[in-house]
Amino acid sequence: MVNGTGTKKQTAKIRDAEATAFLLAVRSDLYHFTLSRVGEPGLAEEIVQESILRYLEVAQSGRIERPRGYVFRIAFNLTINHFRKKRLRVVDEAVELDTEQHPGAEVSPEEWLQYKQFRDRFNEALACLSGRHQEIFYLRRMEGLTTAQIAKKSGLSRRMVQKYLAQVIRHFHNRLGEV
Amino acid sequence: MIKRWKKQSGQKIPEAAYDWMARLELGDITPEEFEAYLDWRDAEPAHASAMQSLQQSWSRIKALPVPRPAARMAPARQKLMMRRPARRWAAACCVLLVVAGLGYVAASSFLGPAQNTAYAAARAEQRTIVLDNGSSVHLNALSKVVIDYSADQRRVYLNRGEALFDVAHNPARPFFVFAGTGRVQAIGTQFDVKLSPDDTVMVTLVKGVVRVSKARDATGAVDGLFKILSQPGEQAAIRVRRAEAGQTAGASTGIEVTPANKTSFPDNLAWRQGRLVFRGEKLADALYEINRHSNHLILLDDSVAARMPVYAVFNTGDWRGALSAIIKSYPVKAVQISANETRLVSASGEMPFNQ
Numbered sequence: 001m002v003n004g005t006g007t008k009k010q011t012a013k014i015r016d017a018e019a020t021a022f023l024l025a026v027r028s029d030l031y032h033f034t035l036s037r038v039g040e041p042g043l044a045e046e047i048v049q050e051s052i053l054r055y056l057e058v059a060q061s062g063r064i065e066r067p068r069g070y071v072f073r074i075a076f077n078l079t080i081n082h083f084r085k086k087r088l089r090v091v092d093e094a095v096e097l098d099t100e101q102h103p104g105a106e107v108s109p110e111e112w113l114q115y116k117q118f119r120d121r122f123n124e125a126l127a128c129l130s131g132r133h134q135e136i137f138y139l140r141r142m143e144g145l146t147t148a149q150i151a152k153k154s155g156l157s158r159r160m161v162q163k164y165l166a167q168v169i170r171h172f173h174n175r176l177g178e179v
Numbered sequence: 180m181i182k183r184w185k186k187q188s189g190q191k192i193p194e195a196a197y198d199w200m201a202r203l204e205l206g207d208i209t210p211e212e213f214e215a216y217l218d219w220r221d222a223e224p225a226h227a228s229a230m231q232s233l234q235q236s237w238s239r240i241k242a243l244p245v246p247r248p249a250a251r252m253a254p255a256r257q258k259l260m261m262r263r264p265a266r267r268w269a270a271a272c273c274v275l276l277v278v279a280g281l282g283y284v285a286a287s288s289f290l291g292p293a294q295n296t297a298y299a300a301a302r303a304e305q306r307t308i309v310l311d312n313g314s315s316v317h318l319n320a321l322s323k324v325v326i327d328y329s330a331d332q333r334r335v336y337l338n339r340g341e342a343l344f345d346v347a348h349n350p351a352r353p354f355f356v357f358a359g360t361g362r363v364q365a366i367g368t369q370f371d372v373k374l375s376p377d378d379t380v381m382v383t384l385v386k387g388v389v390r391v392s393k394a395r396d397a398t399g400a401v402d403g404l405f406k407i408l409s410q411p412g413e414q415a416a417i418r419v420r421r422a423e424a425g426q427t428a429g430a431s432t433g434i435e436v437t438p439a440n441k442t443s444f445p446d447n448l449a450w451r452q453g454r455l456v457f458r459g460e461k462l463a464d465a466l467y468e469i470n471r472h473s474n475h476l477i478l479l480d481d482s483v484a485a486r487m488p489v490y491a492v493f494n495t496g497d498w499r500g501a502l503s504a505i506i507k508s509y510p511v512k513a514v515q516i517s518a519n520e521t522r523l524v525s526a527s528g529e530m531p532f533n534q
Binding site for chain 2: 029036037039065066068069070072073076077080118119122123126127131134135137138140141142146147158161162163165166167168169170172173176177
């Protein structure tokens, strides 16, 4: 590294410039994609920053075949990790909250009712799904299994698992999607 | 139903959007495929807005708990489902609810159960049984009911556990639930009946009106005493006194009615939403509930005070979450004794509470 030749330095420079130009071009798209999944501007910005850093690290050491797909995939992974951690936190918060015995103190009755009504509609829509669809939805949502794990557990192909979940998404969108 | 959503959403979602959304939700997508997705999304403005609209409706249900589905469908039925075109599948889904219920409803129960049919839900399982036109029973885990329908009466015996009843009113054919020493008469209504391991019967009204009586025996004879529940959330309990000096074994108390709590719905119905809520229940009782929904049992060592109160919310079946919360909150530690059993022992060796 210390004795790196001029050409090596030069290619690294070009790579850097290329990567920077590319990142400038996709940044806003990447941000909006992330924001739509996490819902918090600050957090989305953080994830975008982190994705760019990681992308640059890899870009230093070689050419990336599909740069756009690659950097989106990184951001996407970070989003998933965030939700994974958040799910763990939620359990702990629930415990603490109830230890202090303030049931429902922070939620207004109206909000609670609204939530409850939406939840009832959700449960109704859920009950309309076949057992197989419910199972796949449950395994992904509550147990966080991967496509391969779900496929193995349910005896379906990976493609079928994707298809079933697409049908679940369609179903909920049709039943609960309207504003 | 389909007409309604089309009008309201005002947008036709391209088929491919559901597929991409599923791939993203599963996290099952390589960088190459991601690139292909982005190309597709940018090809037409309608693609991008369809994805946005799917993302929105999907985010709205993100925080809602999904209860563990009751049981798997029979293989023959799955094949049928797969061949069915997607459009028809969506339209037919509500008919399927009646046929398939929450995964398991035998064909016979669709036509109305045969006389004296028993239904049980195993550990970590929930089950819905369609009884007759408009009535159904949702069985909680580790529960059993016997359905006894005759021409002039509908009777359900709750032999174990807990069940939520949805009853269509039919004055010509009254609906009764027998549980332990209690008899509940439904009058067009939804209510929950729970039979605890200590034989306490707890009735919770969801809507409608029920009449709770003490049953003298299985023939259905009741004491003159009864209580009417008419406020959603109202509860009636019949406890059984343990045999003590000067007491007849098994003598039950009167019917204690707890008025409805205006702000929160009774937590003991949270199981229908895939949640368990504890507000000061004894640790031993809480563990019974937690274990009911899981194939991994959390056992209590004698060194641990079983009466410690528990304040917590868990998802049904999430024994790991429950275990870690209990360990954090109480002076106990977990010892895994087999693949399916974990024992809680006192961390200090002393009793944290005086019993």
